[in-house]
Amino acid sequence: MHASAPHPEGLTPSEAIAWQRRQAPRVETTDRLPALAELTRVAGVDVGFEDLGRITRAAVAVLSYPDLQPVEQAIARLPTTFPYIPGLLSFREAPAVLAALAQLSALPEVLLVDGQGLAHPRRFGLACHLGVLTDLPAIGVGKTRLTGTYVEPGQERGAWSPLEHKGETIGAVLRSRSGVAPLFISIGHRISLPTALALTMACTRRYRLPETTRAAHRLASG
């Protein structure tokens, strides 16, 4: 894997914010990935912590598509060097995720990232950060909201409503399973919102979270 830009090291919070503002224009919001009918490898990305937070543990679970069977996995453990600050999650989690991705024998065609993409105050959440640095298509799949307002979507599986912020649609609030709390889907990189929603639904079976995310979560935590 070769990154299209180095991951910034040792930045202060205000420097990290400035960096995000400079990178945000690099996010591609249209589809530049295989048609869903041609997809073969999708991956879930998640991060967990060990040793009271001193160690960051990132996991990538690659699944076949559309059958969603495990194909390959990678785990990377790195010392935690940045605190959790809303809006700056990438600086805490991305280094470990990039290290895990570098271990894969073959990169997936798209990343489903645990967190936000464009649904971020500066339009550069973790999914955008990882997508732009690796130049891989990526989708932000958040379990809760960081920013934006929305109307509660219908209770049936597949129902969704736009997530808006400052006059723009930054993502969608998706009911992945009937009657469960919705997911916050947003563009990470190289994918449109409609395609991101379709792929998230295609990766979701019996549970609220996509199988990709579940697999990665088990490796990063459980």
Next chain:
DNA sequence: GCGACAG
């Protein structure tokens, strides 16, 4: 100044 705030 007062809330909100991915994981």
Next chain:
DNA sequence: ATCTTGTCGC
């Protein structure tokens, strides 16, 4: 995210 058992509901 993480510290943690049982319990309510389908």
